[in-house]
Amino acid sequence: MIEARSLTKRYGAKSAVDNLTFAVKPGIVTGFLGPNGSGKSTTMRLILGLDAPTAGAALIGGVPFRQLTHPARTVGALLDAKSLHPGRSARANLLSLARLSGLPSRRVDEVLGLVGLQEVAGKRSGGFSLGMGQRLGIAAALLGDPQVLMLDEPVNGLDPEGVLWIRQLIRGWAAEGRTVFVSSHLMSEMALTADHLVIIGQGRLLADMSLQAFVNQYSTGHVAIRCAPEDTARLIPALAAAGGNAQPQPGGALRVTGMEAHQISELAHAQGIRLLELAPQQASLEEAYMAMTQQAVEYRAAPVPGQPMPGQQMPGQPMPGAPGPGQYPQQQAPAPAAAPQGYPAQPGYGGQPGYGGQPGYGAQPGYGMQQPGAYPPPPQQPGAPNYGYPQAQPPQPQQSAPAYPYAGPKSEG
Numbered sequence: 454m455i456e457a458r459s460l461t462k463r464y465g466a467k468s469a470v471d472n473l474t475f476a477v478k479p480g481i482v483t484g485f486l487g488p489n490g491s492g493k494s495t496t497m498r499l500i501l502g503l504d505a506p507t508a509g510a511a512l513i514g515g516v517p518f519r520q521l522t523h524p525a526r527t528v529g530a531l532l533d534a535k536s537l538h539p540g541r542s543a544r545a546n547l548l549s550l551a552r553l554s555g556l557p558s559r560r561v562d563e564v565l566g567l568v569g570l571q572e573v574a575g576k577r578s579g580g581f582s583l584g585m586g587q588r589l590g591i592a593a594a595l596l597g598d599p600q601v602l603m604l605d606e607p608v609n610g611l612d613p614e615g616v617l618w619i620r621q622l623i624r625g626w627a628a629e630g631r632t633v634f635v636s637s638h639l640m641s642e643m644a645l646t647a648d649h650l651v652i653i654g655q656g657r658l659l660a661d662m663s664l665q666a667f668v669n670q671y672s673t674g675h676v677a678i679r680c681a682p683e684d685t686a687r688l689i690p691a692l693a694a695a696g697g698n699a700q701p702q703p704g705g706a707l708r709v710t711g712m713e714a715h716q717i718s719e720l721a722h723a724q725g726i727r728l729l730e731l732a733p734q735q736a737s738l739e740e741a742y743m744a745m746t747q748q749a750v751e752y753r754a755a756p757v758p759g760q761p762m763p764g765q766q767m768p769g770q771p772m773p774g775a776p777g778p779g780q781y782p783q784q785q786a787p788a789p790a791a792a793p794q795g796y797p798a799q800p801g802y803g804g805q806p807g808y809g810g811q812p813g814y815g816a817q818p819g820y821g822m823q824q825p826g827a828y829p830p831p832p833q834q835p836g837a838p839n840y841g842y843p844q845a846q847p848p849q850p851q852q853s854a855p856a857y858p859y860a861g862p863k864s865e866g
């Protein structure tokens with residue numbers, strides 16, 4: 454479990470993280486969302502002890518990172534995949550990390566296989582593509598077979614197969630009972646990966662709830678309906694009288710909010726109006742996120758001419774997913790009297806069983822990670838260079854954090 458308790462980080466007058474309190478529970482994937490500059494990376498760095506909080510605390514398993522007895526075997530993190538030593542091979546990078554963390558060198562080959570880099574293990578990591586670098590960073594995070602995994606934008610640079618692979622990996626970790634905390638700007642990907650969301654804006658907590666509850670609460674699902682033009686004029690006031698709001702769309706369709714599909718169906722039936730189309734539309738995570746974070750966006754681009762600002766709909770714009778003019782069938786059976794209630798669950802949301810060996814680099818199918826505690830305690834290495842995985846240390850709240858190869862300095866966002 455990861456906990457932030459009134460976590461605060463100020464850089465001069467700037468509050469990068471402002472009194473954040475949340476818990477990341479084991480056994481589910483928790484997505485960490487927020488606009489650029491909202492404080493996600495800073496929060497992750499505070500959790501990893503790479504920065505000291507101005508106030509409050511960040512805890513892993515109930516203690517600050519620096520008090521963990523075996524940090525490498527407790528938490529694995531991917532913050533900046535490019536921060537491994539570029540002049541060293543993938544294997545050499547991982548070997549030095551394993552050595553510093555007291556992990557057996559055979560674990561290096563295990564994780565190289567797991568992320569599909571065994572073919573290029575001897576090559577300089579500086580020559581790796583962005584996606585290969587991400588895989589190497591994930592391998593580094595997995596070295597200690599940690600129970601807690603924290604990944605900042607893990608799909609960054611991955612091709613579609615790589616995206617699918619990391620999604621299955623992440624969901625698999627959660628299914629094993631691990632604590633998984635993942636940031637991403639890709640809402641479509643997050644909708645497929647996360648069970649729970651922590652959303653921040655300008656350093657402050659905006660939401661801490663299940664993904665489904667968030668979509669339900671912060672978006673307006675609607676029902677797309679269509680009837681003959683002469684009926685449309687009668688139906689709009691009838692819907693309004695029943696508490697609905699019908700917005701005409703190009704092509705003659707109506708976008709109805711405030712009523713469920715079955716209520717619309719019953720009302721139309723009572724009015725003797727034949728519905729040619731009746732389709733509940735589930736709002737997406739992206740719509741809900743845009744609606745919620747509008748006030749918390751720090752860096753906003755100029756509007757694109759002719760396009761709505763994020764989170765808005767242009768008047769008269771077709772509803773997302775609605776057929777264009779002429780696309781509706783001219784003749785269709787009347788809508789059933791008992792239309793489905795509510796909105797269907799988001800497609801694809803849910804557990805992703807199993808692990809796929811990812812094509813491209815020939816990752817091992819299957820997972821084969823050892824259970825926590827399978828490795829001996831790391832030896833004490835006083836004076837070891839501090840480019841390795843942080844070793845267990847006594848609390849040093851006033852000291853600057855040691856360098857961290859795959860969690861290196863974050864460029865300001």
Ligand SMILES: Nc1ncnc2c1ncn2[C@@H]1O[C@H](COP(=O)(O)OP(=O)(O)OP(=O)(O)O)[C@@H](O)[C@H]1O
Pocket residue numbers: 464467468469487488489490491492493494495496863864865866
């Ligand atoms: N070392 C620092 N010194 C001063 N300001 C900083 C520092 N690190 C972060 N900040 C500021 O804190 C705020 C939060 O930055 P952070 O990188 O945590 O946001 P983020 O949510 O990860 O952004 P992005 O999604 O763009 O990666 C930003 O305004 C950033 O400029």
